[in-house]
Amino acid sequence: MGGRSTGRVTIQHVAAHAGVGTMTVSRVVRNVGYVSEEVRTRVKAAMHELGYVPNELARGLRSRQSGTLALILSDITNPFFTTAARGAEDAASDAGYLTLLCNTDESEVEEARYLRLLAQKRVDGALLVPARSGVDSIAYARRHEVKIVVMDRSCAVPGVDVVRCDSESASQELGDLLYRLGHRRMAILTGAHGATTAEMRVAGFLRAMANRPDVAPIPVLYGEFTRESGLALTKQALSTPPRPTALFAANNFLSIGTVQQLRAMGLRVPEDVSVVGFDDLPEPLMMFPFLTVAVQPAYEMGRLAMERLLAQLGDDPPAPRETILPTPLVVRASTAPPP
Amino acid sequence: MGGRSTGRVTIQHVAAHAGVGTMTVSRVVRNVGYVSEEVRTRVKAAMHELGYVPNELARGLRSRQSGTLALILSDITNPFFTTAARGAEDAASDAGYLTLLCNTDESEVEEARYLRLLAQKRVDGALLVPARSGVDSIAYARRHEVKIVVMDRSCAVPGVDVVRCDSESASQELGDLLYRLGHRRMAILTGAHGATTAEMRVAGFLRAMANRPDVAPIPVLYGEFTRESGLALTKQALSTPPRPTALFAANNFLSIGTVQQLRAMGLRVPEDVSVVGFDDLPEPLMMFPFLTVAVQPAYEMGRLAMERLLAQLGDDPPAPRETILPTPLVVRASTAPPP
DNA sequence: TTGTACGCGTTATCAC
């Protein structure tokens, strides 16, 4: 693979070397228009020999697109988002796009900062997991011709594509499950107020108890989607009588904290307290599959969302819609009838 | 915030709106050179009003840099790389850079493909986890003025920056540990031939047994760094007499497969077979901390590697060197004396 | 089928 070029080989050098005009080289590079076979091979040889690499910056300047997409999520470290990111990157890569990674840590300020940077870079589009409502971000993106698909969370902005899992129904099913097992005193541990996933999971679980007068009032403890929050909220939930016989932890980190805290308090799961959670861990990470959970199809969500985004970038973009992915339950050892 | 602009506001529009030349606007935007306070405020007002966002593509075309870095790793889905990626992205973000994510799945073909794309995008630099030797990739990157820092793996190419963990010493310590516990029949399960981490861990472990004649010859089973490989290699290791009393699984996925397979075969860990592994899982992911492992400082590695890369991009780049991070052991419940 | 001139948005250079 050719030449001792220093990366400053331009289309003109190639043209000169091949004894043709720049436009001919351009046509060969992009494989469009008519070029005689003879010239084509001559140009290709020159490209190879000089180690020519087309300059996407210049290309983008002309064509008003960068061939780059972005992934704006709260934290790649959460295995749910890790898997989703992989799905998204796979889809983008298949289409020849590169993907920028942005961690907002649920901060609207960071979200806005990244969006500004992305607009400067003229990215063609972004997958957005909005920290809060996302209205400002989406408005900003639209103003700057950055296509947006909202992922994982619902979004009140009209005319925006959304791909997410069915938090509400899945939570309701988790509630049903606990009820059928005989639980009547339960508590919900969830994320921050305002985070749509946190809210929807609460709503779904409560809906399961709506017409069941024998169920005690259900405390809803808001915190964060972290292990630490799981520890703290669990302590709190168990210290307020009547003591719950089952806990619903609305996220993977939360549920891990929950189980750890229960064990630290000398309580057995599920003999003393049942636990249901949200989000499964990827199979190769689970040494001891244990938790009864709602399994969000993270990879599919990421891939689908990116495919939607790519479609938006295409010639006739489909009408925006909300795509809600099925979110089945997996029943394991963390649930049992109340003691 | 400002204007109903459609993203096609250029520096010239701002200049016209403020009644100044484009150069003056450019100076204000970049905050360099001399501009009178009065004009400066006028320009800033115009920028705000028009919703001006500087075009990094055009900027990069002039300045020959893109403000973008890349992360080329095998699979973001591996929590070790996830955490490293977070460290790298944090460092890049702090410096005002955006980070592209590239998953090669240990394929040299994919690695080369991404590198070509990155060269087209004129990325300023990349963190590379080479699938194999990396010589071609590094040569290519150099030819195209993409700065490279090799991460996680060692690299024979001279003059290249490397940041990695101490696979060899840590593996030796794991070997020492098993020996001191009394194990004399052991086996090693590792990744693919040629992957430097796979090789180094084997070498380190074997070194621990070098001058110990009472230790039985140690089978080295090569496979992949996956759970499935862990299942298969474990089966194989236990089916060839003399049966080992301890296994060394050279990677997180491998060790999980190992434990699962042992349990499937009705063997208890550590009563029947001890297991030591490599890579810890992040704390918020471990419901049941169990495995004795060498803990690679993934976040620090990612951050440090990116900081090295940023330094390379600076004015006086430091001389390339190999940075080897300490990799301590954590002893947990998966190790015990042989039965 | 092939080549020429110009513009994409920005910045470096050099005058004013």
Added chain:
DNA sequence: GTGATAACGCGTACAA
């Protein structure tokens, strides 16, 4: 202090 002008490398329109 400030502004005209010429690149940066490529693609579009048009001419040949």
